[in-house]
Amino acid sequence: MSFGSHAYVADARNDTVLFNVNGELKIRADAVVNVFDSGFMLGDGIWEGLRVHNGRVAFMQDHLDRLWEGAKALDIDLGLSQDDLRQRIYDTLTANKMTEDVHIRLMVTRGLRSTPYQDPRVVVSEPTIVIAPEFKKPDPKTAERGLALYTVAVRRGRADVQDPGLNSHSKINCITACIQAIKAGADEGLMLDPQGFVATCNSTHFFIVRKGEVWTSSGDYCLDGITRGKIVDLCKANDIPVFEKNFRLMQCYSADESFTTGTFAGLAPVKSIDGRTIGDGKRGPLTKRLQALYLAHIHADTAA
Template identity: 60%
Template sequence: MATGTHEYDDDPRNADILISVNGELFPREKAVVSVFDSGFILGDGVWEGLRVIGGGVAFLDAHLDRLYEGAKSIDMDIGLSREGLASRIFDCLDANAMSDGVHVRLMVTRGLKKTPYQDPRVTIGPATVVIIPEYKTASEDIRRRGLNLFTVHIRRTAPDMQDQKLNSHSKLNCILACIQATKAGADEALMLDPDGAVATCNSTHFFIVRDGEVWTSDGLYCLGGITRANVLRVCRDNGVPAREKRFSLVDVYGADEAFVTGTFAGLTAVHQVDGRLIGTPPGDGERTGPVTRRLAGLYKELARRESVRPA
């Protein structure tokens, strides 16, 4: 089944992985949480996706910054120091003898509830911390053919509704956007902000290239993406003009190139938006334009340099 930027080839090693649930390791089929867990009942929690490269985690500090900031914003105590949580991640990786080609889902919920109700005061236990490491690499076929995006009617909400900077377990608006794009035959949804300007995709961040200049949204209506920020950093460090700004679908349809970013796949070219072909493919079957290709390589180098394992 095609899943857009998150498409991957099944790896048989994943059948035998050990998953960390509150510090205990369980085989895949026995890794469970209670039906009274806040995450199951209400989607009450925050999470991160991490990429393991060369024995370290890429941009670990930035991911932990975002996780702890999200926890603070929902008034949730993770119950572990940053150092303690990082140690737990690497304990899980070590138990699985994993050092490369791994994607980790780190999830923290408010914990067990006395009864199924939203009020945090009926929580009766510490936070639930789950770490799922899997051997996953992005599909080469998707990278070569590029993505097909569809602009959906589901909008990104304003900060006074549900702030999109919060990486919460509550992702229903993104799920609805994903469903609409899938029904339209696309790989992923392109989402607009409340005023109709381009915001982001349902599970990745969106960029366009016009006349050698890289544009992405102003960031108010999207998650504070780690990969997004590092692509902008790579642009600055390598003399590529880049702007965070508001722009419309007209700007997208007339772009020379487009791409999306995310921890799982890095940079992935966009070939089509709403039936409009983006730019002119190089002609060798490769649909990644020159600017996107260059940035993808620079980002990959940066991620490898900044994959760390705390001492």
């Protein structure tokens, strides 16, 4: 079974891994939240996906800054500093003896509610903070075999409806997009913005390569992706023409190469969109070069 860019290698160690729930370490099976938790009840919260390399979380400060920005937008006071949360994350990794090929789901919700109701004034606890690490290595084939994308009917919304830049627990639009793609026999859904321009995928960011130029969306209708931003910066630093712009779906079909970006798999090549083969259907040379540049960037960050 394929899970698109999130395909992974199963690891039996995860059965007994320790999760951190509000500062307490608990065996995975016992790491639960109350049914009155805001995240479970209403999707009221924010999250980050983190990768561990060489015993360090890659681009930790970028992720913490994005988390704090989201918390400010939702008027959630985490009740601890970035340094406190950073230490809690590393304490959890140490307890699990985790140093490599680890993925962390860091989740923050508004906390427990006294009754099933959306008004934040019924919250009766501090925020719920869960650190869920797993031994999770991306399927090595993902970096080469290519994803099949399908353009879904679900659009990325405007900021005055639900800000697509907010990494919220409420992901029903992306889930619906993913379901449509799966039903169409694809790996992931390609989503358009309200004007019909290409925006992003349901769980990753999207790039195409045309005549040596790297294109990605304007960013107006997608999450401020950490990996997306690193690829744009790497292109600029290595004299690779890169553009954040509006472009049409038909321009994707005739692209020379295409790839997605995300914290878990890094860069994953795209082999087809809506049944159209991209390039020769194989990982392109620029995609391969950017994969190497990105891995080197991760190693430099975690070594520092």
